[in-house]
Amino acid sequence: MSFFEQIQEWFASDEGKEDVKTYTVSLSVALLLRLLIIEPRYIPSLSMYPTFEVGDQLAVEKVTKRIRPFNRNEVVVFNPPERxxxxVGESSRKSKEALIKRIVAVEGDTVEVKMGGTLFVNGVQQDEPFTAEDAEYEFGPVIVPPGDVLVLGDNRNHSLDGHIWGFLPAENVIGRAVFVYWPPWRVGNTGMF
Known part of the structure; x- marks a missing residue:
């Protein structure tokens, strides 16, 4: 009996049918979980250092974006806006990749990065222990429009973020980062909320 005939016979057997059913159900459940609830993401750059390092793998949950508003200091993964x-160029691979940044302001907030790199939201200086260093630029003041958020990288001077390309439509958000699961020595959610 040829290999092909053995495969056909296995598929026709009760054991084969049961295995195919089990694999199909398992794959369907896994795909639904990834599509609707939680998905893995990989960190490719140092724009969010020190919160994330290159190679970190994290879980991004996709449910709460539908049921509660975004808050300042949350880390989100999103599809890049048109600007x-x-x-980066429409044909660039980067223009199609999801990005990860921290929400620093929500709709209606007045945002400014003043001389010395300090972030102010609604006139209040922000405590940002998660940043790598103070920004070496000035920005604003600007008011976040309805339906948008302003996102910045934690590594402020090495991040192509909202201070360059503007506001992020909230509808572009894929989900909130909830924890790093790889590498093992970085497991946790320090600095994500």
């Missing part, structure tokens, strides 16, 4: 695509 970002224009800056």
């Amino acid at each position: 970002f695509r224009e800056l």
Whole structure:
């Protein structure tokens, strides 16, 4: 009996049918979980250092974006806005990749990065222990429009973020980062909320 005939016979057997059913159900459940609830993401750059390092793998939950508003200091994964695509080039691979940044302001907030790199939201200086260093630029003041958020990288001077390309439509958000699961020595959610 040829290999092909053995495969056909296995598929026709009760054991084969049961295995196929089990694999199909398992794959369907896994795909639904990834599509609707939680998905893995990989950190490719140092724009969010020190919160994330290159190679970190994290879980991004996709449910709460539908049921509660975004808050300042949350780390989100999102599809890049049109202005970002224009800056990096529509045909660039980067223009199609999801990005990860921290929400620093939500709709209605007045945002400014003043001389010395300090972030102010609604006139209040922000305590940002998660940043790598103070920004070496000034920005604003600007008011976040309805339906948008302003996102910045934690590594402020090495991040192509909202201070360059503007506001992020909230509808572009894929989900909130909830914890690093790889590498093992970085497991946790320090600095994500």
